[in-house]
Amino acid sequence: MAEDTGTIEARGLYHRYELGDKEYVTALAGVDAKVSRGEFLAIIGPNGSGKSTLAKHFNVLLLPESGDVWVFGMNTKDEKLTWEIRRNAGMVFQNPDNQIVATVVEEDVAFGPENLGVEPAAIRQRVDEALTSVDMAHMRRHAPHLLSGGQKQRVAIAGVLAMRPGCIVLDEPTAMLDPRGREEVMKTVLDLNKKHGITIIHITHYMDEALYADRVLVMDQGRVIMEGPPREVFLEKEKLVSLGLDVPPLGRLSEALGRAGVSVRPDALSVEELVEELCRLKSGA
Amino acid sequence: MMSSGVIMGQYYPASSPVHAMDPRAKILISVVFMVVLFVGNNFYAFAIMGAFAGLAIAASKVPVRLLIRGLRPILFIMAFTMVLHLFLTPGPAIFKIGSFTATWAGLIQGLFIGVRLVILIMFTSLLTLTTSPIELTDGLEDILKPFTRLGVPAHELAMMMTIALRFIPTLLEEAERIMKAQMARGADFESGNMVKRAKSLVPLLVPLFVSAFRRADDLAMAMEARCYRGGEGRTRMRQLRMAARDFVAFGLVIVIAALVIVVRIRFGPVVSRV
Numbered sequence: 241m242a243e244d245t246g247t248i249e250a251r252g253l254y255h256r257y258e259l260g261d262k263e264y265v266t267a268l269a270g271v272d273a274k275v276s277r278g279e280f281l282a283i284i285g286p287n288g289s290g291k292s293t294l295a296k297h298f299n300v301l302l303l304p305e306s307g308d309v310w311v312f313g314m315n316t317k318d319e320k321l322t323w324e325i326r327r328n329a330g331m332v333f334q335n336p337d338n339q340i341v342a343t344v345v346e347e348d349v350a351f352g353p354e355n356l357g358v359e360p361a362a363i364r365q366r367v368d369e370a371l372t373s374v375d376m377a378h379m380r381r382h383a384p385h386l387l388s389g390g391q392k393q394r395v396a397i398a399g400v401l402a403m404r405p406g407c408i409v410l411d412e413p414t415a416m417l418d419p420r421g422r423e424e425v426m427k428t429v430l431d432l433n434k435k436h437g438i439t440i441i442h443i444t445h446y447m448d449e450a451l452y453a454d455r456v457l458v459m460d461q462g463r464v465i466m467e468g469p470p471r472e473v474f475l476e477k478e479k480l481v482s483l484g485l486d487v488p489p490l491g492r493l494s495e496a497l498g499r500a501g502v503s504v505r506p507d508a509l510s511v512e513e514l515v516e517e518l519c520r521l522k523s524g525a
Numbered sequence: 526m527m528s529s530g531v532i533m534g535q536y537y538p539a540s541s542p543v544h545a546m547d548p549r550a551k552i553l554i555s556v557v558f559m560v561v562l563f564v565g566n567n568f569y570a571f572a573i574m575g576a577f578a579g580l581a582i583a584a585s586k587v588p589v590r591l592l593i594r595g596l597r598p599i600l601f602i603m604a605f606t607m608v609l610h611l612f613l614t615p616g617p618a619i620f621k622i623g624s625f626t627a628t629w630a631g632l633i634q635g636l637f638i639g640v641r642l643v644i645l646i647m648f649t650s651l652l653t654l655t656t657s658p659i660e661l662t663d664g665l666e667d668i669l670k671p672f673t674r675l676g677v678p679a680h681e682l683a684m685m686m687t688i689a690l691r692f693i694p695t696l697l698e699e700a701e702r703i704m705k706a707q708m709a710r711g712a713d714f715e716s717g718n719m720v721k722r723a724k725s726l727v728p729l730l731v732p733l734f735v736s737a738f739r740r741a742d743d744l745a746m747a748m749e750a751r752c753y754r755g756g757e758g759r760t761r762m763r764q765l766r767m768a769a770r771d772f773v774a775f776g777l778v779i780v781i782a783a784l785v786i787v788v789r790i791r792f793g794p795v796v797s798r799v
Binding site for chain 2: 299301323326327330331333335337338339340341342343344346347350351352353354355356357358359360363364367383384385399400403
Protein backbone atom coordinates (compact mmCIF):
# COMPACT_ATOMS: atom_id res chain seq x y z
CA MET A 241 0.00 0.00 0.00
CA ALA A 242 1.34 3.37 -0.90
CA GLU A 243 1.01 5.60 2.10
CA ASP A 244 0.18 9.20 1.52
CA THR A 245 2.40 11.43 3.64
CA GLY A 246 0.01 14.32 3.10
CA THR A 247 -2.98 12.84 4.89
CA ILE A 248 -4.22 11.43 8.13
CA GLU A 249 -6.33 8.43 7.45
CA ALA A 250 -8.33 5.72 9.18
CA ARG A 251 -9.18 2.63 7.16
CA GLY A 252 -11.70 0.03 8.30
CA LEU A 253 -11.05 1.10 11.88
CA TYR A 254 -12.63 -1.16 14.44
CA HIS A 255 -12.35 -0.79 18.20
CA ARG A 256 -14.20 -2.12 21.21
CA TYR A 257 -13.86 -1.57 24.93
CA GLU A 258 -13.91 -4.39 27.39
CA LEU A 259 -16.59 -3.85 29.98
CA GLY A 260 -15.71 -6.85 32.08
CA ASP A 261 -15.97 -10.57 31.82
CA LYS A 262 -16.06 -11.19 28.05
CA GLU A 263 -18.43 -8.27 27.68
CA TYR A 264 -17.58 -5.72 25.08
CA VAL A 265 -19.00 -2.54 23.73
CA THR A 266 -18.16 -1.63 20.18
CA ALA A 267 -16.98 1.96 19.94
CA LEU A 268 -15.87 2.02 16.33
CA ALA A 269 -17.45 -0.34 13.84
CA GLY A 270 -15.44 0.11 10.68
CA VAL A 271 -14.59 3.76 10.26
CA ASP A 272 -13.05 5.20 7.12
CA ALA A 273 -11.95 8.78 7.38
CA LYS A 274 -9.40 10.94 5.66
CA VAL A 275 -8.02 14.40 6.36
CA SER A 276 -5.67 16.21 4.02
CA ARG A 277 -2.78 18.33 5.24
CA GLY A 278 -3.99 21.82 6.03
CA GLU A 279 -7.64 20.82 6.20
CA PHE A 280 -10.04 21.69 9.02
CA LEU A 281 -12.23 18.70 9.77
CA ALA A 282 -15.00 18.77 12.34
CA ILE A 283 -16.35 15.54 13.79
CA ILE A 284 -19.79 15.69 15.34
CA GLY A 285 -22.04 13.05 16.76
CA PRO A 286 -24.13 12.23 19.82
CA ASN A 287 -22.59 10.92 23.05
CA GLY A 288 -21.19 7.44 22.63
CA SER A 289 -20.95 7.73 18.87
CA GLY A 290 -17.23 6.92 19.00
CA LYS A 291 -15.83 10.32 18.13
CA SER A 292 -13.50 10.50 21.12
CA THR A 293 -12.34 6.95 20.52
CA LEU A 294 -11.52 7.88 16.95
CA ALA A 295 -9.58 10.94 18.13
CA LYS A 296 -7.44 8.85 20.46
CA HIS A 297 -6.40 6.64 17.57
CA PHE A 298 -4.74 9.55 15.78
CA ASN A 299 -2.39 10.05 18.73
CA VAL A 300 -1.65 6.36 19.39
CA LEU A 301 -3.41 6.60 22.74
CA LEU A 302 -5.47 3.72 21.39
CA LEU A 303 -4.53 1.11 18.82
CA PRO A 304 -6.97 -0.32 16.29
CA GLU A 305 -8.28 -3.84 16.89
CA SER A 306 -8.54 -4.17 13.17
CA GLY A 307 -8.01 -1.71 10.40
CA ASP A 308 -5.25 0.86 10.21
CA VAL A 309 -4.58 4.45 11.10
CA TRP A 310 -2.00 6.37 9.11
CA VAL A 311 -0.67 9.71 10.29
CA PHE A 312 1.21 11.48 7.51
CA GLY A 313 2.30 8.15 6.11
CA MET A 314 3.16 6.54 9.47
CA ASN A 315 1.17 3.55 10.65
CA THR A 316 0.21 3.86 14.32
CA LYS A 317 0.83 0.15 14.81
CA ASP A 318 4.56 0.66 14.23
CA GLU A 319 5.96 0.99 17.76
CA LYS A 320 9.12 2.71 16.54
CA LEU A 321 7.01 5.57 15.25
CA THR A 322 4.78 6.07 18.30
CA TRP A 323 6.62 9.13 19.61
CA GLU A 324 7.05 10.73 16.21
CA ILE A 325 3.32 10.31 15.58
CA ARG A 326 2.47 11.78 18.99
CA ARG A 327 4.69 14.76 18.28
CA ASN A 328 3.15 15.20 14.85
CA ALA A 329 -0.48 14.82 15.87
CA GLY A 330 -0.81 16.82 19.08
CA MET A 331 -3.88 16.41 21.21
CA VAL A 332 -5.96 18.84 23.27
CA PHE A 333 -8.44 17.36 25.71
CA GLN A 334 -11.77 18.37 27.13
CA ASN A 335 -10.88 19.23 30.71
CA PRO A 336 -8.54 22.21 30.78
CA ASP A 337 -7.38 21.48 34.33
CA ASN A 338 -6.37 17.90 33.77
CA GLN A 339 -3.86 18.46 31.01
CA ILE A 340 -1.68 21.18 32.45
CA VAL A 341 1.31 19.66 34.21
CA ALA A 342 3.46 22.52 35.48
CA THR A 343 2.89 25.27 38.01
CA VAL A 344 3.75 28.12 35.64
CA VAL A 345 2.33 28.71 32.16
CA GLU A 346 5.63 28.80 30.28
CA GLU A 347 6.95 25.75 32.11
CA ASP A 348 3.91 23.82 30.96
CA VAL A 349 4.36 24.86 27.35
CA ALA A 350 7.96 23.69 27.64
CA PHE A 351 6.87 20.24 28.82
CA GLY A 352 6.44 18.77 25.33
CA PRO A 353 9.73 19.97 23.81
CA GLU A 354 11.51 18.94 27.03
CA ASN A 355 10.19 15.42 26.56
CA LEU A 356 11.50 15.47 23.01
CA GLY A 357 14.97 16.36 24.25
CA VAL A 358 15.16 19.72 22.48
CA GLU A 359 18.11 21.99 23.37
CA PRO A 360 17.30 24.46 26.20
CA ALA A 361 17.78 27.61 24.11
CA ALA A 362 15.61 26.19 21.32
CA ILE A 363 12.90 25.28 23.86
CA ARG A 364 12.84 28.87 25.06
CA GLN A 365 12.34 30.07 21.50
CA ARG A 366 9.59 27.52 20.79
CA VAL A 367 7.78 28.43 24.01
CA ASP A 368 7.86 32.13 23.18
CA GLU A 369 6.57 31.48 19.68
CA ALA A 370 3.82 29.14 20.81
CA LEU A 371 2.61 31.51 23.51
CA THR A 372 2.54 34.39 21.03
CA SER A 373 0.55 32.29 18.56
CA VAL A 374 -2.22 31.69 21.11
CA ASP A 375 -2.00 35.25 22.44
CA MET A 376 -0.91 34.23 25.93
CA ALA A 377 2.63 35.63 25.93
CA HIS A 378 1.67 38.30 28.45
CA MET A 379 0.68 35.63 30.99
CA ARG A 380 3.77 33.44 30.69
CA ARG A 381 4.64 33.67 34.38
CA HIS A 382 1.13 33.07 35.69
CA ALA A 383 0.00 30.07 37.68
CA PRO A 384 -2.37 27.93 35.57
CA HIS A 385 -5.05 27.57 38.24
CA LEU A 386 -5.64 31.31 38.18
CA LEU A 387 -6.45 31.39 34.45
CA SER A 388 -9.93 31.24 32.92
CA GLY A 389 -11.06 28.09 31.13
CA GLY A 390 -10.48 29.61 27.70
CA GLN A 391 -7.00 30.74 28.71
CA LYS A 392 -6.15 27.29 30.06
CA GLN A 393 -7.19 25.69 26.79
CA ARG A 394 -5.06 28.18 24.88
CA VAL A 395 -2.11 27.23 27.08
CA ALA A 396 -2.84 23.58 26.31
CA ILE A 397 -2.86 24.41 22.60
CA ALA A 398 0.44 26.27 22.99
CA GLY A 399 1.86 23.21 24.72
CA VAL A 400 1.02 21.16 21.64
CA LEU A 401 2.28 23.85 19.24
CA ALA A 402 5.67 23.91 20.93
CA MET A 403 6.18 20.37 19.66
CA ARG A 404 5.78 21.70 16.09
CA PRO A 405 2.99 19.34 15.03
CA GLY A 406 1.52 18.98 11.58
CA CYS A 407 -1.90 18.32 13.02
CA ILE A 408 -3.81 19.11 16.18
CA VAL A 409 -6.62 16.86 17.35
CA LEU A 410 -9.00 18.65 19.70
CA ASP A 411 -11.32 16.39 21.65
CA GLU A 412 -14.27 18.58 22.68
CA PRO A 413 -12.00 21.41 23.82
CA THR A 414 -14.89 23.80 24.38
CA ALA A 415 -17.29 21.49 26.21
CA MET A 416 -16.39 22.84 29.65
CA LEU A 417 -16.03 26.50 28.69
CA ASP A 418 -18.30 29.51 28.90
CA PRO A 419 -19.32 31.23 25.63
CA ARG A 420 -16.43 33.67 25.83
CA GLY A 421 -13.90 30.90 26.38
CA ARG A 422 -15.38 28.97 23.48
CA GLU A 423 -14.98 31.96 21.23
CA GLU A 424 -11.34 32.44 22.30
CA VAL A 425 -10.51 28.81 21.61
CA MET A 426 -12.29 28.71 18.23
CA LYS A 427 -10.56 31.90 17.14
CA THR A 428 -7.19 30.43 18.09
CA VAL A 429 -7.88 27.15 16.33
CA LEU A 430 -9.02 28.88 13.14
CA ASP A 431 -6.00 31.12 13.24
CA LEU A 432 -3.64 28.16 13.47
CA ASN A 433 -5.40 26.49 10.57
CA LYS A 434 -5.53 29.49 8.27
CA LYS A 435 -2.26 31.26 9.09
CA HIS A 436 0.00 28.38 10.05
CA GLY A 437 -1.54 25.73 7.82
CA ILE A 438 -1.90 23.27 10.69
CA THR A 439 -4.33 20.43 10.04
CA ILE A 440 -7.19 20.53 12.54
CA ILE A 441 -9.40 17.66 13.65
CA HIS A 442 -11.99 19.29 15.85
CA ILE A 443 -14.41 17.12 17.78
CA THR A 444 -17.40 18.94 19.16
CA HIS A 445 -21.06 18.73 19.87
CA TYR A 446 -21.61 22.40 19.16
CA MET A 447 -22.96 22.61 15.63
CA ASP A 448 -22.01 26.25 15.21
CA GLU A 449 -18.35 25.34 15.73
CA ALA A 450 -18.57 22.77 12.97
CA LEU A 451 -19.57 25.58 10.61
CA TYR A 452 -15.98 26.85 10.58
CA ALA A 453 -14.71 23.55 9.23
CA ASP A 454 -13.87 22.73 5.64
CA ARG A 455 -15.59 19.41 6.06
CA VAL A 456 -17.85 17.79 8.63
CA LEU A 457 -18.02 14.14 9.55
CA VAL A 458 -21.11 12.98 11.40
CA MET A 459 -20.73 9.85 13.49
CA ASP A 460 -23.32 7.60 15.08
CA GLN A 461 -22.90 4.25 16.79
CA GLY A 462 -19.31 3.85 15.73
CA ARG A 463 -19.85 4.67 12.07
CA VAL A 464 -19.47 7.67 9.83
CA ILE A 465 -22.98 8.34 8.57
CA MET A 466 -22.61 11.68 6.83
CA GLU A 467 -19.72 13.57 5.39
CA GLY A 468 -19.30 16.76 3.44
CA PRO A 469 -18.98 20.53 3.65
CA PRO A 470 -20.87 21.88 6.69
CA ARG A 471 -23.43 23.71 4.60
CA GLU A 472 -24.41 20.53 2.81
CA VAL A 473 -24.47 18.42 5.95
CA PHE A 474 -26.61 20.90 7.85
CA LEU A 475 -29.18 20.94 5.08
CA GLU A 476 -30.27 17.48 6.17
CA LYS A 477 -32.01 18.79 9.23
CA GLU A 478 -34.33 15.84 9.85
CA LYS A 479 -31.48 13.39 9.81
CA LEU A 480 -29.44 15.41 12.31
CA VAL A 481 -32.39 15.96 14.59
CA SER A 482 -33.18 12.25 14.54
CA LEU A 483 -29.67 11.64 15.88
CA GLY A 484 -30.38 13.99 18.74
CA LEU A 485 -28.06 16.59 17.27
CA ASP A 486 -29.10 20.16 17.18
CA VAL A 487 -29.21 22.06 13.94
CA PRO A 488 -27.42 25.42 14.30
CA PRO A 489 -29.99 27.88 15.69
CA LEU A 490 -29.82 30.03 12.60
CA GLY A 491 -30.74 27.04 10.51
CA ARG A 492 -33.87 26.67 12.57
CA LEU A 493 -34.56 30.38 12.23
CA SER A 494 -34.37 30.31 8.45
CA GLU A 495 -36.59 27.26 8.45
CA ALA A 496 -39.16 29.10 10.54
CA LEU A 497 -38.85 32.09 8.23
CA GLY A 498 -39.54 29.77 5.33
CA ARG A 499 -42.70 28.50 6.99
CA ALA A 500 -43.80 32.10 7.55
CA GLY A 501 -43.45 32.80 3.86
CA VAL A 502 -40.00 34.42 3.80
CA SER A 503 -37.86 32.01 1.88
CA VAL A 504 -34.17 32.60 2.58
CA ARG A 505 -31.25 30.66 1.20
CA PRO A 506 -31.14 27.47 3.30
CA ASP A 507 -27.36 27.51 3.61
CA ALA A 508 -27.14 30.94 5.24
CA LEU A 509 -25.94 29.62 8.58
CA SER A 510 -23.96 32.47 10.09
CA VAL A 511 -25.43 35.69 11.44
CA GLU A 512 -23.68 37.76 8.76
CA GLU A 513 -24.92 35.59 5.93
CA LEU A 514 -28.48 35.65 7.18
CA VAL A 515 -28.42 39.42 7.67
CA GLU A 516 -27.10 39.83 4.16
CA GLU A 517 -29.73 37.50 2.80
CA LEU A 518 -32.54 39.32 4.60
CA CYS A 519 -31.26 42.69 3.42
CA ARG A 520 -31.11 41.38 -0.10
CA LEU A 521 -34.68 40.14 0.13
CA LYS A 522 -35.84 43.41 1.63
CA SER A 523 -34.24 45.60 -1.03
CA GLY A 524 -35.37 43.20 -3.73
CA ALA A 525 -38.97 43.29 -2.53
CA MET B 526 -5.55 32.96 51.89
CA MET B 527 -4.38 30.77 54.73
CA SER B 528 -4.55 32.53 58.05
CA SER B 529 -2.62 29.91 60.01
CA GLY B 530 0.96 30.73 60.88
CA VAL B 531 2.48 28.07 58.68
CA ILE B 532 5.11 29.85 56.62
CA MET B 533 7.23 26.84 55.80
CA GLY B 534 6.67 26.06 52.16
CA GLN B 535 5.54 29.58 51.36
CA TYR B 536 7.37 31.77 48.90
CA TYR B 537 8.10 35.42 49.60
CA PRO B 538 8.83 37.13 46.28
CA ALA B 539 11.53 39.79 46.40
CA SER B 540 14.70 40.61 44.56
CA SER B 541 17.59 39.94 46.89
CA PRO B 542 20.97 38.23 46.60
CA VAL B 543 19.51 35.26 48.50
CA HIS B 544 16.58 34.96 46.09
CA ALA B 545 18.99 35.12 43.17
CA MET B 546 21.13 32.26 44.46
CA ASP B 547 21.20 28.90 42.73
CA PRO B 548 18.60 26.64 44.39
CA ARG B 549 21.14 23.81 44.57
CA ALA B 550 23.53 25.99 46.56
CA LYS B 551 20.72 27.00 48.89
CA ILE B 552 19.58 23.42 49.46
CA LEU B 553 23.12 22.18 50.11
CA ILE B 554 23.85 25.10 52.45
CA SER B 555 20.64 24.36 54.37
CA VAL B 556 21.58 20.71 54.74
CA VAL B 557 25.09 21.50 55.94
CA PHE B 558 23.70 24.15 58.27
CA MET B 559 21.24 21.67 59.82
CA VAL B 560 23.93 19.07 60.39
CA VAL B 561 26.24 21.66 61.93
CA LEU B 562 23.40 22.87 64.14
CA PHE B 563 23.30 19.41 65.70
CA VAL B 564 27.09 19.20 65.93
CA GLY B 565 27.13 22.42 67.94
CA ASN B 566 26.72 21.55 71.61
CA ASN B 567 27.07 24.89 73.38
CA PHE B 568 25.89 28.48 73.19
CA TYR B 569 29.12 29.67 71.56
CA ALA B 570 28.30 27.50 68.57
CA PHE B 571 24.80 28.95 68.48
CA ALA B 572 26.17 32.49 68.61
CA ILE B 573 28.23 31.76 65.50
CA MET B 574 25.33 30.07 63.70
CA GLY B 575 22.83 32.67 64.81
CA ALA B 576 25.09 35.37 63.38
CA PHE B 577 25.25 33.51 60.08
CA ALA B 578 21.48 33.01 60.01
CA GLY B 579 20.98 36.70 60.90
CA LEU B 580 23.24 37.71 58.04
CA ALA B 581 21.33 35.50 55.61
CA ILE B 582 17.98 36.85 56.82
CA ALA B 583 19.15 40.45 56.49
CA ALA B 584 20.43 39.81 52.98
CA SER B 585 17.19 38.06 51.95
CA LYS B 586 14.94 41.11 52.58
CA VAL B 587 12.38 38.75 54.13
CA PRO B 588 10.68 40.66 56.98
CA VAL B 589 11.80 39.33 60.38
CA ARG B 590 8.18 39.62 61.54
CA LEU B 591 7.22 36.97 58.98
CA LEU B 592 9.91 34.60 60.23
CA ILE B 593 8.87 35.11 63.84
CA ARG B 594 5.26 34.42 62.87
CA GLY B 595 6.50 31.18 61.34
CA LEU B 596 7.62 30.04 64.81
CA ARG B 597 4.08 30.07 66.14
CA PRO B 598 3.15 26.51 65.06
CA ILE B 599 6.13 25.06 66.92
CA LEU B 600 5.62 27.06 70.13
CA PHE B 601 3.81 24.14 71.73
CA ILE B 602 6.50 21.60 70.88
CA MET B 603 9.12 24.03 72.10
CA ALA B 604 7.39 24.63 75.41
CA PHE B 605 6.79 20.91 75.80
CA THR B 606 10.43 19.90 75.24
CA MET B 607 11.67 22.74 77.44
CA VAL B 608 9.44 21.61 80.31
CA LEU B 609 10.51 17.98 79.84
CA HIS B 610 14.16 18.97 79.97
CA LEU B 611 13.58 21.23 82.95
CA PHE B 612 12.19 18.39 85.06
CA LEU B 613 13.98 15.34 83.71
CA THR B 614 17.61 16.51 83.81
CA PRO B 615 19.35 15.44 87.01
CA GLY B 616 21.24 18.03 89.06
CA PRO B 617 20.81 20.62 91.85
CA ALA B 618 17.13 21.48 92.32
CA ILE B 619 15.50 24.87 91.76
CA PHE B 620 12.00 23.93 92.94
CA LYS B 621 9.75 20.92 93.25
CA ILE B 622 6.24 20.14 92.03
CA GLY B 623 5.04 16.92 93.61
CA SER B 624 7.61 14.30 92.79
CA PHE B 625 9.03 16.34 89.89
CA THR B 626 12.18 18.33 90.44
CA ALA B 627 13.19 21.25 88.27
CA THR B 628 16.95 21.57 87.99
CA TRP B 629 19.37 24.29 86.94
CA ALA B 630 20.94 21.92 84.48
CA GLY B 631 17.47 21.21 83.08
CA LEU B 632 16.76 24.90 82.67
CA ILE B 633 19.94 25.42 80.70
CA GLN B 634 19.44 22.28 78.66
CA GLY B 635 15.83 23.30 77.89
CA LEU B 636 16.89 26.77 76.78
CA PHE B 637 19.62 25.21 74.67
CA ILE B 638 17.16 22.96 72.84
CA GLY B 639 14.74 25.87 72.42
CA VAL B 640 17.37 28.09 70.81
CA ARG B 641 18.38 25.24 68.53
CA LEU B 642 14.79 24.78 67.35
CA VAL B 643 14.33 28.51 66.74
CA ILE B 644 17.47 28.72 64.60
CA LEU B 645 16.50 25.53 62.77
CA ILE B 646 12.99 26.66 61.86
CA MET B 647 14.04 30.19 60.92
CA PHE B 648 16.83 29.05 58.65
CA THR B 649 14.90 26.31 56.87
CA SER B 650 11.92 28.66 56.42
CA LEU B 651 14.32 31.04 54.75
CA LEU B 652 15.04 28.38 52.12
CA THR B 653 11.42 28.03 51.03
CA LEU B 654 10.67 31.73 51.49
CA THR B 655 13.39 32.73 49.04
CA THR B 656 13.13 29.84 46.58
CA SER B 657 10.11 29.35 44.32
CA PRO B 658 8.65 25.82 44.24
CA ILE B 659 9.87 25.34 40.67
CA GLU B 660 13.43 26.27 41.55
CA LEU B 661 13.22 24.03 44.57
CA THR B 662 12.13 20.99 42.55
CA ASP B 663 14.67 21.75 39.80
CA GLY B 664 17.39 22.02 42.42
CA LEU B 665 16.36 18.83 44.21
CA GLU B 666 16.23 16.88 40.97
CA ASP B 667 19.70 18.05 40.07
CA ILE B 668 21.17 17.27 43.49
CA LEU B 669 19.63 13.80 43.53
CA LYS B 670 20.62 12.99 39.95
CA PRO B 671 24.00 11.44 40.85
CA PHE B 672 22.14 9.01 43.13
CA THR B 673 19.90 7.73 40.32
CA ARG B 674 22.30 4.85 39.81
CA LEU B 675 21.79 3.85 43.43
CA GLY B 676 18.07 3.62 42.80
CA VAL B 677 17.00 7.11 43.90
CA PRO B 678 14.18 8.12 41.51
CA ALA B 679 15.35 11.73 41.18
CA HIS B 680 13.29 12.72 38.16
CA GLU B 681 10.18 10.92 39.38
CA LEU B 682 10.37 12.62 42.78
CA ALA B 683 10.67 16.03 41.15
CA MET B 684 7.79 15.26 38.78
CA MET B 685 5.62 14.15 41.69
CA MET B 686 6.39 17.34 43.58
CA THR B 687 5.56 19.46 40.53
CA ILE B 688 2.26 17.70 39.95
CA ALA B 689 1.36 17.90 43.63
CA LEU B 690 2.07 21.63 43.66
CA ARG B 691 0.10 22.05 40.45
CA PHE B 692 -2.97 20.23 41.75
CA ILE B 693 -3.13 21.40 45.37
CA PRO B 694 -5.01 24.61 44.48
CA THR B 695 -7.24 22.75 42.01
CA LEU B 696 -8.20 20.14 44.59
CA LEU B 697 -8.70 22.74 47.33
CA GLU B 698 -11.07 24.58 45.03
CA GLU B 699 -12.88 21.37 44.31
CA ALA B 700 -13.14 20.45 48.00
CA GLU B 701 -14.72 23.82 48.65
CA ARG B 702 -17.20 23.29 45.82
CA ILE B 703 -18.19 19.84 47.06
CA MET B 704 -18.51 21.16 50.60
CA LYS B 705 -20.84 23.92 49.45
CA ALA B 706 -22.87 21.44 47.43
CA GLN B 707 -23.23 19.17 50.46
CA MET B 708 -24.07 22.10 52.73
CA ALA B 709 -26.75 23.17 50.28
CA ARG B 710 -28.31 19.77 50.87
CA GLY B 711 -28.18 20.11 54.61
CA ALA B 712 -24.77 18.65 55.46
CA ASP B 713 -23.26 19.98 58.65
CA PHE B 714 -19.48 20.21 58.84
CA GLU B 715 -19.17 22.51 61.82
CA SER B 716 -21.05 21.26 64.86
CA GLY B 717 -20.65 18.24 67.09
CA ASN B 718 -17.65 16.68 68.73
CA MET B 719 -14.45 15.53 67.03
CA VAL B 720 -15.83 12.12 66.06
CA LYS B 721 -19.00 13.56 64.59
CA ARG B 722 -17.08 16.17 62.65
CA ALA B 723 -14.64 13.63 61.32
CA LYS B 724 -17.56 11.49 60.22
CA SER B 725 -19.19 14.40 58.45
CA LEU B 726 -16.09 14.66 56.28
CA VAL B 727 -16.79 11.30 54.63
CA PRO B 728 -19.27 12.71 52.08
CA LEU B 729 -16.63 15.30 51.24
CA LEU B 730 -13.67 12.97 50.92
CA VAL B 731 -15.33 10.25 48.85
CA PRO B 732 -16.21 12.46 45.85
CA LEU B 733 -12.91 14.29 46.22
CA PHE B 734 -10.94 11.05 45.94
CA VAL B 735 -13.03 9.79 43.03
CA SER B 736 -12.40 13.03 41.21
CA ALA B 737 -8.69 13.01 42.04
CA PHE B 738 -8.33 9.56 40.51
CA ARG B 739 -10.20 10.66 37.40
CA ARG B 740 -7.92 13.68 37.12
CA ALA B 741 -4.86 11.48 37.53
CA ASP B 742 -6.09 9.28 34.72
CA ASP B 743 -6.70 12.25 32.42
CA LEU B 744 -3.36 13.79 33.29
CA ALA B 745 -1.46 10.58 32.62
CA MET B 746 -3.06 10.39 29.19
CA ALA B 747 -2.34 14.04 28.44
CA MET B 748 1.29 13.59 29.48
CA GLU B 749 1.65 10.55 27.29
CA ALA B 750 0.09 12.42 24.39
CA ARG B 751 2.81 15.04 24.86
CA CYS B 752 5.52 12.43 24.50
CA TYR B 753 6.34 12.03 28.18
CA ARG B 754 8.36 8.87 28.76
CA GLY B 755 10.15 9.41 32.04
CA GLY B 756 13.30 11.33 32.76
CA GLU B 757 15.54 9.64 30.24
CA GLY B 758 16.54 11.78 27.28
CA ARG B 759 14.58 14.68 28.69
CA THR B 760 16.01 18.20 28.61
CA ARG B 761 15.02 21.23 30.67
CA MET B 762 14.22 24.71 29.47
CA ARG B 763 15.52 26.31 32.65
CA GLN B 764 19.20 25.72 33.19
CA LEU B 765 20.69 26.12 36.63
CA ARG B 766 23.93 28.00 36.83
CA MET B 767 26.17 28.51 39.87
CA ALA B 768 27.53 32.03 40.20
CA ALA B 769 30.30 33.54 42.32
CA ARG B 770 27.86 34.39 45.11
CA ASP B 771 26.88 30.72 45.43
CA PHE B 772 30.48 29.68 45.96
CA VAL B 773 31.08 32.51 48.44
CA ALA B 774 27.99 31.52 50.44
CA PHE B 775 28.96 27.89 50.40
CA GLY B 776 32.52 28.74 51.46
CA LEU B 777 31.10 30.77 54.32
CA VAL B 778 28.99 27.89 55.62
CA ILE B 779 32.05 25.61 55.51
CA VAL B 780 33.98 28.16 57.59
CA ILE B 781 31.05 28.24 60.04
CA ALA B 782 31.11 24.46 60.23
CA ALA B 783 34.83 24.46 61.00
CA LEU B 784 34.37 27.13 63.68
CA VAL B 785 31.56 25.18 65.33
CA ILE B 786 33.70 22.04 65.46
CA VAL B 787 36.57 24.01 67.03
CA VAL B 788 34.22 25.53 69.59
CA ARG B 789 32.78 22.09 70.34
CA ILE B 790 36.24 20.65 71.07
CA ARG B 791 37.44 23.71 72.99
CA PHE B 792 34.41 24.32 75.26
CA GLY B 793 32.47 21.04 75.38
CA PRO B 794 28.76 20.54 76.01
CA VAL B 795 26.58 23.16 77.63
CA VAL B 796 25.62 20.81 80.46
CA SER B 797 28.39 18.40 81.37
CA ARG B 798 27.00 14.93 81.83
CA VAL B 799 28.02 12.67 84.65
